[in-house]
Amino acid sequence: MKISIVITLKKNVLDPQGLVIQKTLNGMGFDNVEKVRQGKFFEIELSETDKKKAKDKAEEICKKLLANLVIEDYKIIDSLNNS
Amino acid sequence: MKSSVIIFPGSNCDRDMDVALKKFGFKNQMIWHNDVDLPKNDLVVLPGGFSYGDYLRCGSIAAKSKIIHSLINYINSGGLVLGICNGFQILIETGLLPGALLRNKYLEFICKNVFVKIKDQKNNYFKDIKKDILKLHIAHNEGNFFCTQDEIKLIEDNDQIALYYSNDKGEINEKFNPNGSLKNIAGIFNKEKNVLGMMPHPERMIDKYLSGSDGSIFFETLLNNLK
Numbered sequence: 001m002k003i004s005i006v007i008t009l010k011k012n013v014l015d016p017q018g019l020v021i022q023k024t025l026n027g028m029g030f031d032n033v034e035k036v037r038q039g040k041f042f043e044i045e046l047s048e049t050d051k052k053k054a055k056d057k058a059e060e061i062c063k064k065l066l067a068n069l070v071i072e073d074y075k076i077i078d079s080l081n082n083s
Numbered sequence: 084m085k086s087s088v089i090i091f092p093g094s095n096c097d098r099d100m101d102v103a104l105k106k107f108g109f110k111n112q113m114i115w116h117n118d119v120d121l122p123k124n125d126l127v128v129l130p131g132g133f134s135y136g137d138y139l140r141c142g143s144i145a146a147k148s149k150i151i152h153s154l155i156n157y158i159n160s161g162g163l164v165l166g167i168c169n170g171f172q173i174l175i176e177t178g179l180l181p182g183a184l185l186r187n188k189y190l191e192f193i194c195k196n197v198f199v200k201i202k203d204q205k206n207n208y209f210k211d212i213k214k215d216i217l218k219l220h221i222a223h224n225e226g227n228f229f230c231t232q233d234e235i236k237l238i239e240d241n242d243q244i245a246l247y248y249s250n251d252k253g254e255i256n257e258k259f260n261p262n263g264s265l266k267n268i269a270g271i272f273n274k275e276k277n278v279l280g281m282m283p284h285p286e287r288m289i290d291k292y293l294s295g296s297d298g299s300i301f302f303e304t305l306l307n308n309l310k
Contacts, residue, residue: 016190068140070183
């Protein structure tokens with residue numbers, strides 16, 4: 001089962017890279033870009049067929065390694081319908 | 084006095100630290116991250132570098148090393164642990180020190196000499212130190228200390244701030260903050276004050292002809308306090 005995870009900096013954490021990207025986009029003429037937050041994306045393949053178990057495992061993986069919960073939030077985005 | 088330096092894949096200040104510790108009288112040995120047991124020590128150092136290429140987050144992979152279990156036991160029994168630069172990042176990623184180290188505010192790798200002000204001397208690292216403003220070297224990309232308002236209150240209430248970025252007179256303000264660190268923090272302790280993490284490299288300032296000598300003061304003080 002494939003699981004996708006997105007990790008972003010928490011709202012109150014300064015994201016200077018996101019800010020630079022936003023300003024660059026503005027400079028390129030994308031005037032309507034008001035905010036950019038940069039994050040990380042992971043695709044994980046689990047040898048697990050039970051959806052709930054897979055999701056629980058993904059949560060544990062996020063908490064224990066992929067995200068630093070002091071500064072980051074995680075989202076398990078792909079709802080496991082693909083193979 | 085016995086010390087150990089733990090080497091992770093990608094550590095690159097381990098030998099400098101070994102030279103520094105030996106120069107000031109420590110009997111030092113190098114420990115591989117994959118070892119299970121730490122030998123008996125008076126001090127354990129996590130050196131600077133780029134463990135695991137800074138993959139995922141600086142220090143996050145090294146924080147899961149085998150040796151960390153015995154490092155935690157050693158800390159719980161009161162042992163002294165010093166983390167420099169990447170070593171500081173590793174200590175934060177293990178949860179042994181609070182907060183997080185973010186990318187430098189202006190997105191630049193900073194490599195220069197700075198002044199740091201020692202907050203107080205009520206600990207084994209800085210007790211009776213000759214100077215409370217030291218000139219040390221920093222070289223990092225992720226040294227921007229961050230934590231929540233609640234956490235910084237706890238850190239201050241417990242007197243856990245060890246070092247501030249300052250000028251040569253010890254003035255602490257934004258002008259002398261190289262990386263955007265909250266409150267100019269350059270180093271912090273755990274609650275018990277036996278674990279110290281700091282971004283500056285004292286081991287790079289141990290020869291007055293090559294670099295500077297304030298790192299010597301750091302190591303001499305530490306050794307004296309351990310005797």
